[in-house]
Amino acid sequence: MNEPITGSGLLDVDRLTLHLGKKRILDELSISLWAGHIHAVVGPNGAGKSTLASTIMGLHGYEAYEGDIRFQGASVKGLSTDKRARKGITLAWQEPARFEGLSVKSFISAGAMDKSEEKAEWALDVVGLKPSEYLNRAVDKTLSGGERKRIELASILTMEPSLVMMDEPDSGIDVEALNKIFQAIARLKENGTTVLLITHSRTVLEQADHAFLMCCGRVVEKGDVDKIMNYFGEKCIPCDHKNEPELEAVS
């Protein structure tokens, strides 16, 4: 188990190309994710990491791609976001949405396999939030970004997805809360969920079993986390080639 394989994974992204306006954001990108493993996509700002997640999730504006995305062996091309979610794919946003008037309990239960209050309480416990203090609060501006991030993760825990993509899971999070998020990620893995972490943080990258390095919409390196971490640290911070992938790395 040295590198993520290409092809026949839980999710296979095959020569994915996406333009937003006239700009090519994803450029014949191919990756595969192993079932039950934690993967990370690392790369500088503008590399296309979040776009990759949005495209896999089928969000509005990200549907017109070339290449293919196969989940459990079947193409998801043409499937709406909710249909992809019902197949077991979901996404945790870098900055989760606010929902005026919608209770934490309703939000967590919205996509839950088990919609009981006990399950929602369990999920809040896992992410380190006291159910008695949060269950009946609204998912609105009275919650901090970090609290909403943990509540979103709680909703994903109850959804029991096959694949969860987490966009910058440490963004706006303090150290204590980040540890809870890492524990929740470990819990997802224990339950067989495949995780794709999108990050440019070394701390987050350390949670992964395998990693991909993205630059300019391409995967320029993949495999062992230490190897990717070293490459990222040496070549990408700061980026000395103005977001143009080095040819030898691409090759």
Place this chain on the structure above:
Amino acid sequence: MNNNDTSNNDMIARLYESLGESHVMAPDVAHVEIHGNKVLGLHLVPGLDVQAEELEDGIRAEITVAENTTVEKPVRICFGMLPETGVQKIYMTTRLEDYSSISIVASCTFPNAVDVRHTMEAEIHIGKGAEYAYLERHVHGDAGGVAVIPRAAVYLDEGARFRTDFELIQGRVGHIDMEYEAFCGPRSILEMSARINGTQDDYIAINEKAHLQGEGAHGVLMTNIAVRDNATAKIQNTMAASAPEARGHVDCKEIVQGNATASAIPVVEVKHSRAHVTHEASVGSVDSKQLETLMSRGLNENEATDMIIQGLLTPSY
């Protein structure tokens, strides 16, 4: 029990049944039931006085809460008309004497309305340090044949507190034209909110004004509206602050779907250099990030939209 009592009790039961509630209440809960121009039931508790006069096409009522009285349990008032057609005019004066406190939960039910007109002219005086919470919930039928036209003037004395919440989210709105105006004395606190769900060709007009006239007066006007199909919503909320340390906020959110139209005009007037008023208004379709978040949990677009609207129309207290 004579025949008249039996008839009244039956009607009271039918009114509450149309609200999905039981008419049986504990003895320490004050309640008033009005159908058309008839007072069907009246049960009071110490410190609370209600004088009601039956008019040709409605009711004139005076509600008084005695000084230093705290009415412990929320008072229930049920207005309604069960026939398909008719007029109900309510003239109501409410007076909270100094340092009194009361909470009223008013339900207005017009389940069969085809051509019903319900108007209210209310005057509310809240004495020094008194606290008044008035929650008004409307339940209408599916025909949309009711016109609701409430007018209210609210006067808050020093340190008084008034919170009102108007909810019309069950059944068709029909036509609603609401005008409330509040005058806020020193260190008083005003919170007025309305939550209305309009469909088909419903018409919603809200015009609320708050005058923060006393030093340190605080006020919030909040309106959350959802309209779809061919419904129309026109909201104008005005917050005027003319005293030092007066603080106000106007907040209007409207979700528009289908061929519905909505407008929101928050008006802010500040006439003192140490007063401060803010406003926030959003009118448009369902927020795409909210929608996609719920869809990424497996809800389809309609389910996600309904959930977002349900949240918008949920009370914040």
